[in-house]
Each structure stands twice: as C-alpha cells, then as structure tokens.
Amino acid sequence: MMNASMGSFILIGSFVFMLVMKFPITFSLFLSSILTAIFLNIPLMSIVQRLVSGVNSFSLLAIPFFILSGEIMSQGGISRRLVGFANALVGRVRGGLAQVNILASMFFGGISGSAVADVSSIGAMLIPMMVEDGYDSDFAVAVTVTSACEGILIPPSHNMIIFAMAAGGGVSVGKLFLGGLIPGVGLGILLMIPTAIIAYKRNYPKQKGFGWKKTLKLARDAFFGLFTILIIMGGVISGVFTATESAAVAAVYSFIITFFVYREIPIRQMNSILRNSLKTLAMVMSLIAAASSFGYLMAFLRIPQAVTTGLLSITDNRVLLILLINVMLLVLGSIMDMAPLIIITTPILFPVMVGYLGMDPIQFGIMLILNLAIGLTTPPVGSALFVGCSVGKISIEKATKAVMPFWIMMLMTLMLVSFWAPMTMFLPSLM
Numbered sequence: 001m002m003n004a005s006m007g008s009f010i011l012i013g014s015f016v017f018m019l020v021m022k023f024p025i026t027f028s029l030f031l032s033s034i035l036t037a038i039f040l041n042i043p044l045m046s047i048v049q050r051l052v053s054g055v056n057s058f059s060l061l062a063i064p065f066f067i068l069s070g071e072i073m074s075q076g077g078i079s080r081r082l083v084g085f086a087n088a089l090v091g092r093v094r095g096g097l098a099q100v101n102i103l104a105s106m107f108f109g110g111i112s113g114s115a116v117a118d119v120s121s122i123g124a125m126l127i128p129m130m131v132e133d134g135y136d137s138d139f140a141v142a143v144t145v146t147s148a149c150e151g152i153l154i155p156p157s158h159n160m161i162i163f164a165m166a167a168g169g170g171v172s173v174g175k176l177f178l179g180g181l182i183p184g185v186g187l188g189i190l191l192m193i194p195t196a197i198i199a200y201k202r203n204y205p206k207q208k209g210f211g212w213k214k215t216l217k218l219a220r221d222a223f224f225g226l227f228t229i230l231i232i233m234g235g236v237i238s239g240v241f242t243a244t245e246s247a248a249v250a251a252v253y254s255f256i257i258t259f260f261v262y263r264e265i266p267i268r269q270m271n272s273i274l275r276n277s278l279k280t281l282a283m284v285m286s287l288i289a290a291a292s293s294f295g296y297l298m299a300f301l302r303i304p305q306a307v308t309t310g311l312l313s314i315t316d317n318r319v320l321l322i323l324l325i326n327v328m329l330l331v332l333g334s335i336m337d338m339a340p341l342i343i344i345t346t347p348i349l350f351p352v353m354v355g356y357l358g359m360d361p362i363q364f365g366i367m368l369i370l371n372l373a374i375g376l377t378t379p380p381v382g383s384a385l386f387v388g389c390s391v392g393k394i395s396i397e398k399a400t401k402a403v404m405p406f407w408i409m410m411l412m413t414l415m416l417v418s419f420w421a422p423m424t425m426f427l428p429s430l431m
Helices: 002-020 023-040 044-055 059-075 076-089 098-111 115-132 136-146 158-166 173-202 212-238 242-264 267-300 303-313 318-333 336-356 361-374 384-394 396-419 422-429
Strands: none
Touching: 002 023, 002 158, 002 212, 002 267, 002 303, 002 318, 023 044, 023 158, 023 267, 023 336, 044 267, 059 076, 059 158, 059 242, 059 267, 076 115, 076 173, 076 212, 076 242, 098 115, 098 136, 098 173, 115 136, 115 384, 136 173, 136 384, 136 396, 158 173, 158 336, 158 361, 173 303, 173 361, 173 396, 173 422, 212 242, 242 267, 267 303, 267 336, 303 318, 303 336, 318 336, 318 361, 318 396, 361 396, 361 422, 384 396, 396 422
16 A cells, blocks of 8 residues: 555656656656656556557557648648638638638638647738738737637547547547537637627727638638538548548548649648648657556556545536536646647546446547647646747737637537537437
8 A cells, every 4th residue: 555655746746846847748748657667666668568559559640630621621622721711601700810820720720630730820821911000919819718728629639539549549539520520610610709799899890791602712712621511420420430540541642632632732832731640640749659658657556446436525516527527627727738738637537437426438528629729728837828829929928818818718618518419419419
C-alpha cells in the first residue's frame, strides 16, 4: 500500500513538476512514467511496449488520413470557397463578416476536424479582412478562436477516435461522430448570439448582398469541399466503410478535388502538404504513445478507483457530481493538450460517469471533448487562442477579455450536453 501511494505521488508529482518547468508534454508524460516504473521495479521494457501498443491500433490509422485530408483542403482553396459561400448566406446582416467566420468554421470543421487548423486557415483569411473592414482586432480573434471549436465536435474528429480507443474500444466511432453533430451546430448558433449583440452595439458593417445567380455559383464552388462531409458521414452511418476507411477515401477525394478540379496549387506543393501533415501527425502520435504508458501506470496503481472513491466521498448527488467533473475537466483543459488528456482522464472518469451515474458512453465522450475544446480557448496553454493571437497580432490578455462573452455560450452548450441526453443521443439512436 505504501509503495502504491508513493508510486502515485511520484507519477503525478513528477509530471506536474515537469509541466511547471515547461518540459514538452510528451517528455513530461514519458519521463514521469519511467521514474515511477524504476521506483516500482517494473521492467522498463514494459513501458516501451506500452508506448508501441498505444499507437498500434487500426482505428488510429484514421488520424493520419484525416490530418492529410484537412491539410490538402486548407491549402487547396477550399477555405476561400467556404468563406465565399458563408458570406452569401449570412454576410448581409449587421456584423456579417463575424457571422461568416462562425458559419465558415462550421463548414471547415466538417472537413479538417481541427480547431488549430481552422484558426490557421479561416482565421488567416478572415481576421485581417475583419480588421480592415472596421472590426476590433480582439473581437475578430475571439470569434475565430471560439468558433474553431465547432470543428472538434462536428465530424470528422480524430479526438473522437482517440476517445473510442481510450474507452476500451467498445464505443462506436460512427455513433460518436453522429453524437457530436447537433452540439457542434448548436454551439455555432449560440456563438452567433453574442456576435450579433456586439455587432449592433459597436455598429459593425454589413456585407453587400448577393443575387441568386451569384449565390448559386458560390454554392457550386463550395459543393465539392462540403461533399467531403457527406462521404465521411454517409459512409460510416450506412456501414459502407469504417471510420478509418472513410478517412482514407476522404484523403483520396480531397487530393483529386484539389489538384484536378480546383487546380489552384501545383502538384509539387504536395511535398509541403505531406511535410506539414507529418509534423502534426508526429505530435499527435507521440502524445498518444506517451499518454498510453502513463495511463498503464495509473491503472497499475489503481488511481482511477481512488479518484472514483474520492469523488463519491464528496457527494453522491448526480447533478453535483457532473458539475464537479466538468469543473475538473475545464481546469485540466486549460493547462494540458487535448489528446493526452483524453487518454489519461477517460479510464479514470469512465467508471464514474458510465458505471455509477449511468451516462451513455457517447454522451460522456462528447461532454469530455467539449470540455477540453473550451480549454483550447483559455490561457495559459490554449493552443487555438495562441494561434489566433499570433494571426491577429494582439496580446493574450486582450484576447482573453474579448473571449469572455463567447465562453458563456460555450458553457451553456456544455450544460446542455451534460444534462440533456437527447442533444447527443438523438442521432446515434437512429443508427
């Protein structure tokens, strides 16, 4: 018992210490696992085996394909076409460019599945455009950063694949994809409310309206990009192919559309696309591998059971427990990256949420992912917030203040996901 307690202290304590000392999170996870294994006399080969087995999963093959597909689409002119189509739909209202930003993020999220990619692609185009049109730079960054989180909920989302794996493989990725659709769209609609209020208050400009012919042309231009979502969702829901196969099909489709239909970039740019995709993939997979060894030691030390006992000793009230877990996830999401947090927290919280509280695994997965998505917009480690500030050339402090009204909408969406099961379970129940 003493060894287990000390081992738990070394595992968690060394990890937190290294995070505070600004070690890269992958090294923090791996080195704390090594130190704990040495203390517990666990062969280091076991830790290495866990590193390998953590990424040795057929389901995880979907991640490189989704990353590649998103990178091809973002460089191949799809983001510009999506912005044009969104502009035709909502641009004519007061603060139209801000609403265009939210709607374009909704469309682009269904293609890339990455908040950071959304901010880098849509934000790099729309933030300067909004500032030039008279919008405050902090408002432009706030809208871009928060709306980018729609892409983590709207399929495809590689974070849902990671959750399905961390939950033991018994959770359907297809149902997770469906479960995130309504919350993702709902988040976008709710974000439009403070956007409209601030736009009217500050008298931001409207965009020029489009005629039907122009609107239809913009819709036709955006169709091939939007069709990627139908390929992924339709294929998975109908059972024609798995999530992994759908990712591969989407990558091939995006390659054909970008280089043979749109033809805005030369084929030699594929080298740059593959390089960028490989960098992103290396970060994601190394995090998953390191987090797997960390998770193995947590299970060995029975930390999940200790956390369950601790939470239930505080309260057995269902509402309070869910609120407490949400607060804990929001705090963790603000200081750690999403992928390792999913792998670490899923086995800890799954027994409480699904076993004790009876929440469906799909609902819990969407709740967990939305919590951590909010963390991408919060200091000190919010990667989407940092990218947005870099694009908008403003300080974190200024952006954080501007994001606050949008956090309220994000938290409202989180409460709906946490306490109203039909929001996540309606579409999966149709499968």
